[in-house]
Amino acid sequence: MLLSAPATRWTTRSLLTTPTRLSHLRFSSSASDASASTIATSFLSRFQSLGPQTRSQTLDANQLRLLSLTLNRPSLFPASPHLSSTTAPNNASTADVEHAPGTPVPAGYHLVYFTPAFLENELGADGTDASYNPAHPFTRRMWAGGEVLWPRQNGQPNPLRVGDNVTETTRVLSAEPKIVRKTGEEMIVVGVEKEFSNAQGVAVVDRRNWVFRKALPTPTGTRVATSAAQNLPPPSPPSPHPASAATSSSGLTHTRTLRQTAVTLFRFSALTFNPHKIHYSLPWARDVEGHKDIVVHGPLNLISILDLWRDLRGGGGSENLDVVLPEKISYRATSPLYAEDEYRIVLTEGTDKKSAVEIITPAGNVGMKAEITGV
Numbered sequence: 001m002l003l004s005a006p007a008t009r010w011t012t013r014s015l016l017t018t019p020t021r022l023s024h025l026r027f028s029s030s031a032s033d034a035s036a037s038t039i040a041t042s043f044l045s046r047f048q049s050l051g052p053q054t055r056s057q058t059l060d061a062n063q064l065r066l067l068s069l070t071l072n073r074p075s076l077f078p079a080s081p082h083l084s085s086t087t088a089p090n091n092a093s094t095a096d097v098e099h100a101p102g103t104p105v106p107a108g109y110h111l112v113y114f115t116p117a118f119l120e121n122e123l124g125a126d127g128t129d130a131s132y133n134p135a136h137p138f139t140r141r142m143w144a145g146g147e148v149l150w151p152r153q154n155g156q157p158n159p160l161r162v163g164d165n166v167t168e169t170t171r172v173l174s175a176e177p178k179i180v181r182k183t184g185e186e187m188i189v190v191g192v193e194k195e196f197s198n199a200q201g202v203a204v205v206d207r208r209n210w211v212f213r214k215a216l217p218t219p220t221g222t223r224v225a226t227s228a229a230q231n232l233p234p235p236s237p238p239s240p241h242p243a244s245a246a247t248s249s250s251g252l253t254h255t256r257t258l259r260q261t262a263v264t265l266f267r268f269s270a271l272t273f274n275p276h277k278i279h280y281s282l283p284w285a286r287d288v289e290g291h292k293d294i295v296v297h298g299p300l301n302l303i304s305i306l307d308l309w310r311d312l313r314g315g316g317g318s319e320n321l322d323v324v325l326p327e328k329i330s331y332r333a334t335s336p337l338y339a340e341d342e343y344r345i346v347l348t349e350g351t352d353k354k355s356a357v358e359i360i361t362p363a364g365n366v367g368m369k370a371e372i373t374g375v
Contacts, residue, residue, distance in 0.1 A: 036177035047172035101163035115273035127275035145332035331370035
């Protein structure tokens with residue numbers, strides 16, 4: 001897949017990290033481990049002494065087109081040009097479809113900009129970059145959750161738009177030692193804030209919590225997939241699933257069924273320049289990390305949740321920005337999802353313009369919980 005290379009101007013060395021897998025974690029404070037506490041304190045002191053890190057980028061239309069194709073959405077907005085090549089004259093390439101300058105970037109789609117930029121020899125054994133890693137042994141990163149805000153100015157959102165020159169400002173907010181209650185496993189939770197500003201001011205505030213677990217032994221080699229896995233029938237092509245609705249005691253409930261294929265996960269990894277092996281290498285995901293299959297990206301789940309919210313409000317467009325952008329979403333990953341899993345996103349409309357969302361895995365577990373505040 002050919003990707004465009006957005007024009008990026010660096011003002012300091014980037015500290016952007018890549019998203020990683022989700023797990024079900026319950027924490028308690030780690031008061032007994034001086035080592036984890038010392039490492040967390042040293043990490044926080046080091047990054048806060050550096051101050052905010054900034055870089056700038058012009059938002060190009062190609063990233064939005066490629067993301068829409070990756071998400072299997074025929075258009076960015078209902079009135080946008082259709083992206084399917086089957087409807088183009090003479091089956092022309094979808095590369096001929098461009099989103100015009102000024103097109104608003106839908107909620108969550110900022111994640112395909114400001115991608116990390118590191119040489120392969122700078123990456124960890126699992127493919128992730130080490131820019132925000134605490135000291136050894138806490139170097140296995142997972143995306144645990146966070147919140148995203150779209151600030152209002154005089155009651156109006158300030159969307160990122162195609163063609164905007166945007167500045168990303170990154171700050172390390174916290175680093176805390178934790179213990180998983182069930183297993184006693186030690187880890188460090190790092191909080192990072194990314195603020196995206198255009199000529200009109202702050203457009204998006206993205207706060208993320210990353211969990212850093214102790215490193216696995218570095219493998220000397222990875223086994224190939226088993227014959228059972230190799231003999232699985234080929235997956236059927238993905239197709240969009242409309243949302244269904246039902247009434248519950250807490251409000252109207254909407255459900256969308258999704259299934260992410262290995263192709264989708266590869267495309268999303270490529271588009272976000274995310275080299276974490278759990279998203280595309282079955283031998284690594286299964287034999288090293290202990291997963292049953294390659295793992296669906298946390299940010300992909302976040303975008304899917306926001307897309308359902310937007311679609312239920314009419315899809316939005318350039319003239320209806322309150323439909324495109326909520327005020328806030330808070331979310332927490334609780335259980336991994338895998339390629340070919342058929343899972344459900346369940347959104348329940350509540351009071352005070354808030355919606356509760358859960359992603360339900362095939363086993364009936366909650367894969368991600370979220371709350372969206374609309375307008």
